Amino acid sequence: MKIIAVYCSKGGVGKTATSVNLAFTAARKGYASLLCDLDPQGASSYYFRIRPKKKFNSKQLLHGNLQEFIRETDFDDLDLLPAHFSHRNIDLLLDKEKEKKNPILRKVLGSLEDDYDLVFLDCPPNLTLLSENIISSADMVVTPVIPTTLSVLALQQLLKLCKKTGVNKEKVHAFFSMAEQRKSMHLDVISQYRKYAIFMKTIIPFLAEIEKMGVNRKPVGATQQNSRAALAYERLLKEIEKRGKLR
């Protein structure tokens, strides 16, 4: 079982779209996949039309009672651990844990080892104890970068966080997200940074069909299997498979 965190401290960079579509694509390829919605806003859960069970909250999550709260999506090989409003205070709970630096998420998810090949974490946009826990628990940290200066800055912050928490920065794999051909600034940033090894080759363009996921409430590949967006996520997963030696 490999844990893949989709993380960026900046909001609105396409984390949820990435998590949902990567998890869906992986499941379709035959990986038994679980998507954990750690963002209290619950956008991933919303896309899959899944609400959390009443008894669920972040305490249950951190104490490892996951099995009974995981729900099956409408798609084969893909389950989801829904978000909960209480996740907004998860830092307070983490703070109470004795050893703060312990990758507690890893321990908690370890109980699912026999059930899944891949676990995707859709992470909330912040730089907190939870973020530290996420990057130390994950096998790979996939981070979307909009080709803008602020977004590149967020990537630099992530690398700094890695250094501070003693996490190997080779775990971090970035890609350009929501890229727009007609914006010259986007093209400039891409050409300036794409040469760095941290960037994967796949670029996810800004596409209406990805935006429409909020209306369809389905991964892009479930609406139209061979759409531009679906194919782009397939390429991205292929690169992740290669970099993470998943096969």
Place this chain on the structure above:
Amino acid sequence: MKKNCCKEFSAVDEAGVDAALENAGQSYLLADRRKQRLYEYYYDTFDWSLYSSGYHLKRRGGQLYLGLPDKSRMTSGGVTARKSYLHNDLPESELRTVLHSVAGIRALCEIVAAKITRSSIDIRNKDRKTVARLQIDEAMAEGNGKEALLSPFVRLWAMKGYEKAFARVAADLEKAGLIEAPYDQSDLKRYLTAVGREVLDYSSKYDLTQPREIRAGQAVSSICLYLLEMMEKNVSGVLDDIDSEFLHDFRVAMRRTRSLLSQLKNYLPEEKIQRFLDEFKWLGTLTGPVRDLDVYLLEKDDYASMLPEQLHGGLDAFFQDLEKKREKDLTMLRQGLASQRYRDFIESWRIFLEDEKGICDWEPAREDCFPIARRIIGKRYRQILKKGGKLGEHSPDEDLHRLRIQGKKLRYLLEFFASFFDEKEIQHFHKQLKKLQNNLGDFNDISVQLEMLEKYRTSIKSRSRRAVEIAAALGGLVTHLAEEHKNVRAQFESTFAGFASSENREKFDSLLGE
């Protein structure tokens, strides 16, 4: 990921399904996902070896699917549609290897086919999230020479995390009159039942129990009728030449009959029986040649492993000759089994056995069977001990063959009358006898093979390249087999000593109550 929980229901008819769906539709949205037409063909060996070991095999859409005892599944590459498959008819695959280990030399025959119209329905909540799935099968089964429409079959699949919805829908369906299906009812069983067949309706193992108070005549008639049924069940497989075991089982049933009649001849109306014995002899001659060739053809891989690669060409040519010969012999055999003589014989034999005046009313046949069985089994056993005890290192092969035949007669008696004795004791004895018979059987098989191969080799007159190659291969085989022959022979003394040990003798005496 774990397999989802499923509940199965049967409905009386389509209207029953509609009512159930309407009921479930009051709390949930029902969304038709798709309607498919499926053709499924179920296979097993004639003696149900897959089913009895927890496997099941079906063909669908040009592929084979093998269900394993641990509930996992294997698939083959593409296969052509056939009524039966032998090992070599299947594409090389893991599935083929597994099937071979379970089915052995037996062919996989189509036992039942089903045409299924399958509707898949998603059950959704108010968020339009699927919370359970329904599958409704309307099937027509074909097999056993019949066609039958099954009542609709409904499967409700749970989805992880939506257990409450599953329970609620299940309750709704039941309230509307659907009946939960029994736990162990597989599709195969449902289709078979529909066409009037059952699983495990044939086994090549002798399995007929007799009450202790039965009279000799009644016992003989019932055993012979049972064996006659065995023969008849195998005839169509022989005629269609599906695999070698149909003929083998046919012949074994025949041999058992002859052995029984001759061993109990003092209690039977000899004059009346003689003409049937003559016909059984004729059947033996009719079926012998094909069986003899089958024995060699089954050894093909073994023979190849005895020879170096260079001689395989000659071996292949030899087997081509055997196949040609078998083709001819099979035609003769088919003609014989389709003849009026065969039909008359089987019909009159059955009538004779079913008629009280046939055997049962004959004065000596009115004796109780149990003491007779005890007597002749004891006699046969002591004979084997005596004859076998005299055999030494230099005894002629002939004597071992004779001992094997005695052993076989004893084995048949123990099978026929097993139910008269203590089950555990008789099983122990069976096992001991089997060890001896295996040794003697191997010895006999190799003797026969050696003789035939040598005869074949020396009869080759042609100097053609092919003939020379065959002769070389046979020469190699003979050398190898002669060595094995010696080894098997060398094991006889110790095997027999084990069989005749004082411990076994005591046990045998206690079995017979002596």
